[in-house]
Amino acid sequence: MRANAILRRAGLVVAAFCFGIAGSAPMALAQDVGVDVGGSVFRAKNPETRKKTTTKPGTTTGTTKPGNRTTGNSRVKPAVAERIEELLEKGNQARDARQFADAENAYKEVLKLKARDARAAYGLGNIYADQQRWENAEAAYRNSVAWAPTDADAHVALSVVLVQPRAAGDNAKRFADAEMFARRAVQIDPKNAVGWDRLGVALQTRGIFNSETEHSYRRAIELDPTFAVAYAHLARTLNKLGKAAEANPLYAKAIELAKDPATLNLIAQSLQDEQLWPSSEPVLKRALELDSRNPTSLLLMGRFLLAYRRYQEAEPYLKSATEVSSSAFLPFNLLGRAYLGMDRFSDAEATYERASTLAGDGERKQLAGMFGFEGVGDGYLKARQKENAVRAYQRAVELDPANSGAAQKLAKAKAN
Numbered sequence: 139m140r141a142n143a144i145l146r147r148a149g150l151v152v153a154a155f156c157f158g159i160a161g162s163a164p165m166a167l168a169q170d171v172g173v174d175v176g177g178s179v180f181r182a183k184n185p186e187t188r189k190k191t192t193t194k195p196g197t198t199t200g201t202t203k204p205g206n207r208t209t210g211n212s213r214v215k216p217a218v219a220e221r222i223e224e225l226l227e228k229g230n231q232a233r234d235a236r237q238f239a240d241a242e243n244a245y246k247e248v249l250k251l252k253a254r255d256a257r258a259a260y261g262l263g264n265i266y267a268d269q270q271r272w273e274n275a276e277a278a279y280r281n282s283v284a285w286a287p288t289d290a291d292a293h294v295a296l297s298v299v300l301v302q303p304r305a306a307g308d309n310a311k312r313f314a315d316a317e318m319f320a321r322r323a324v325q326i327d328p329k330n331a332v333g334w335d336r337l338g339v340a341l342q343t344r345g346i347f348n349s350e351t352e353h354s355y356r357r358a359i360e361l362d363p364t365f366a367v368a369y370a371h372l373a374r375t376l377n378k379l380g381k382a383a384e385a386n387p388l389y390a391k392a393i394e395l396a397k398d399p400a401t402l403n404l405i406a407q408s409l410q411d412e413q414l415w416p417s418s419e420p421v422l423k424r425a426l427e428l429d430s431r432n433p434t435s436l437l438l439m440g441r442f443l444l445a446y447r448r449y450q451e452a453e454p455y456l457k458s459a460t461e462v463s464s465s466a467f468l469p470f471n472l473l474g475r476a477y478l479g480m481d482r483f484s485d486a487e488a489t490y491e492r493a494s495t496l497a498g499d500g501e502r503k504q505l506a507g508m509f510g511f512e513g514v515g516d517g518y519l520k521a522r523q524k525e526n527a528v529r530a531y532q533r534a535v536e537l538d539p540a541n542s543g544a545a546q547k548l549a550k551a552k553a554n
Contacts, residue, residue, distance in 0.1 A: 185257035293323035331361040347378040366395035371452035449479035506538035
């Protein structure tokens, strides 16, 4: 299957929201937004369900993709096997409707019926990744790979999740694992264009921009000349290798080929990472015309507007993102940043509080800082709202006891 067809059907979306801003949208913008805004949105294709056919009593039905997730349903009773297929399909439909809680429950029900069902684990990984719940997604995809070791799709999905930078933990180890799983994917399926593209991404995430990185993307394009995302990734690599003249036409080619929000999002993300911020705006507008509730499009547009301090314009996009991904940290954190930029300190405080319920250890430290509760406290203090400032500083210290700056400000605010 051609890579763009996979992306259109599956919505494979990777948006690594990291502000490495330098040059003309300069470091002031990076500082204005704060530390890495973290994470991404990844959407792999749904786990396959078996086609129902009429068979003789006692026989199994349906098909599985050769070499990929095996159902193992021959080991369970026919009625249980049928129920598993129904639950998988229910999970897939709920996921497509962005009813993530219902999808999660359906896939978990499958695991109650068959504890090592690789498709259910893969489905859970998908809905966790959709919500930027990276630790959960990694654990689920690792199970899927362990239970179906010849499934190239599961290896690709795990590689994508592993390249997402997190505020805590060993990113270097995860990035190395991402490369390993991408290599395994193309070993399993050497003609997997998406797998070759992901190998290139894994290499560049490790800071490796060399002939192998370039070759990985060129191999993806060779396998599928309509693979818009690979053109964007190759363009970025060529820029890093000092070949800007070769890179610019490739970005144009990627935009020309892009027909769906998933691909447009990836191109916009790549443009933003290359500090080509203005070029990303029309690409994202096209994506949102196709799907106004696409979580990646909303977050990328919000990121673009925050970078240029267009906080009021960013608010509706980020509010929509919190509605679509209501269990994810990132949308609430960015929305809080927009409110902080507009001096709407009570809204920022409430939004950061919501984000804190979804935050991991590293993210809690982020919320405690200048672009979190400490910043809210500073705002209250400037507005001469001492009691509110004390409350915000106190919350910052609770989230990160090592934040000496917030602790000193808290003591001073209490004393005055």
